[in-house]
Amino acid sequence: MLDLACRCCGARRVELVIDLTDQPHCNRLVRQELPARTEPHYALRLGFCRDCTMVQIDHTIPKESMFSDYPYVSGTTKTLPAHFADTSRRIAAAYGLGPQDLVVDIGSNDGTWLKQYTPFGCRVLGVEAAANVAKLAQDAGIRTWQRFFNEDCARDILAEFGPAKIVTAAGVFFHLEELHSVVRGIEQLLTEDGVFVVQAIYLGGMVENTAFDQVYHEHLCYYTLRSLSALLERHGLEVFEATLVPIHGGTIEAHVARRGRRNVGDSVRAMQAEETRKGFGEIATYQRLARNVLALREKLVALLEDYRARGRSVWAYGAPAKGATLLNSFGIGPDLVEKAVERNPMKIGLAIPGVRIPIVEETADAKPDAYLVLAWNFIDEFLKNPANIAFMQGGGEFIVPIPNVQVVGAGGVRQV
Ligand SMILES: [Zn+2]
Incomplete structure (x- = not known):
């Protein structure tokens, strides 16, 4: 233990x-x-x-030490901006975004995602802790607060801009040291019928791909739909739609609302059934992953040694x-x-x-x-x-x- x-x-x-x-x-x-x-x-x-x-993971490096200056920039690859453009179009179409609506992106990086909302005319705010990438977003004209998102931050956003119709978080949700404060903040920030859209590396994909390299100190938690739901439900929120998207070798996208506010779709029940069938809630699955990692190591090191020998x-x-x-x-x-x-x-x-x-x-x-x-x-x-x-x-x-x-x-x- x-x-x-x-x-x-x-x-x-x-x-x-x-x-x-x-x-x-x-x-x-x-x-x-x-x-x-x-x-x-x-x-x-x-x-x-x-x-x-x-x-x-059990060891926490303080977030201030990890995220105050950050070398990862979303805009570097071609795949990510296209992925964000597609996601923002789907969100705008599903929830009917207009000029009065506010979209808040948590961990907004260089603003790559928020930039995609320009065609819909809504108000946007990014929250990004890393000064260097927050500045890239600000220089590109994307309104960005340089700070960590948590309950205090949510209160300040409410005071200045009012509630958010959409809150998004992509590739940050597993980072959260103040996990419960962040989820409470999201719950408080959403309008009554607001939607939180979260994308996180999918633990099921990690298991199936032996993608143990997603495990690093920045990633504190690794989600299945079941464990993500368990977290959100503690704070009065509920996943009503869940899909897998191919980005980062397998990402879960969950649409979340206040409990009972929206009908829970078939996609949620289907993914729950699939997770049960594949044993993602059982420890033996992760013990098997550990064995697969060792086998991968043997193969890769032997191959590289062969290249060196030749x-x-x-x-x-x-x-x-x-x-x-x-x-x-x-x-x-x-x-x-x-x-x-x-x-x-x-x-x-x-x-x-x-x-x-x-x-x-x-x-x-x-x-x-x-x-x-x-x-x-x-x-x-x-x-x-x-x-x-x-x-x-x-x-x-x-x-x-x-x-x-x-x-x-x-x-x-x-x-x-
Ligand atoms: Zn637990």
Whole structure:
């Protein structure tokens, strides 16, 4: 049993399922010359609450240390803005947004999502704790408060703008240290018939894809519909629609209203049944995931050692947070993956913490024999890129580590 009161229900029945060893904070990139292991390392352990089924990590790095300055920018890839444009169109159509309505986005990052509401003429407000990305949004003309969302923040929004018809949170809901204060704040901020739309990495998708690399210190909780509902119901809220969207290798999108305010749709019952059938509420499922992670490690490390033995160079394609988890958990350092190439200028010149793989700018002329694709969830976008097609036609390969170890080249896909 982990020494932790469940983040959702408070029971001290959270059982350890996966120990990924001590790791540094994945998004705190380090200077390349910093001596090894001088950055702080923290336990990274995944537990399962035997009472409410919430899957969570036990160690909390204070949010002020993780989110005051943030290198992840939503607008960097092409996939995310398109995804947000689609989601905002669906929300506007379903709930009839007009000029008087207020949309509040929690963890609004660089404003990529709120920007998509421009055609509907409604008022928007972003709440973003990281000063650097909040400023990007403000500079782009998206009204953004730089602070953490919680009950106090909700009260200040109510006082200044009134209640919100729509509150959204994408890719932040698993971050929340003040989980209950945030949900209370959402409940207070919504109009009587308001809707909270939450998107979070889906634990079921993580299980099915062996996507353990989503486990990092920023992600405190990992949701199924069942555990998300358990949390919301404690605060008088209810999921009335639930769907899975393919972003980030599997994301749950839940539409939430005050309890009893809207009819609970078939989508909710269908997903509940599916989760029961697949055992997502049972600890054995997560113990099996732990075994699959070990098997993945053996395959990937053996493959990279084989490349090294044949004198073939491997670089990482991108340096996302999840890549730090994968590399540190598997002990893959610069001896196997020489460097990582990136487009995000905030990361270039630094190194992936822990394993110290240097991050360099992606250029047209320098290429390795193979890229390890750490942002494997964007593989389809990468493979459509003409430069990457040319790279493969010249004999280059992409090593995709998850959900299965695969090598993609001009000749097709090889399973490892
Ligand atoms: Zn619990």
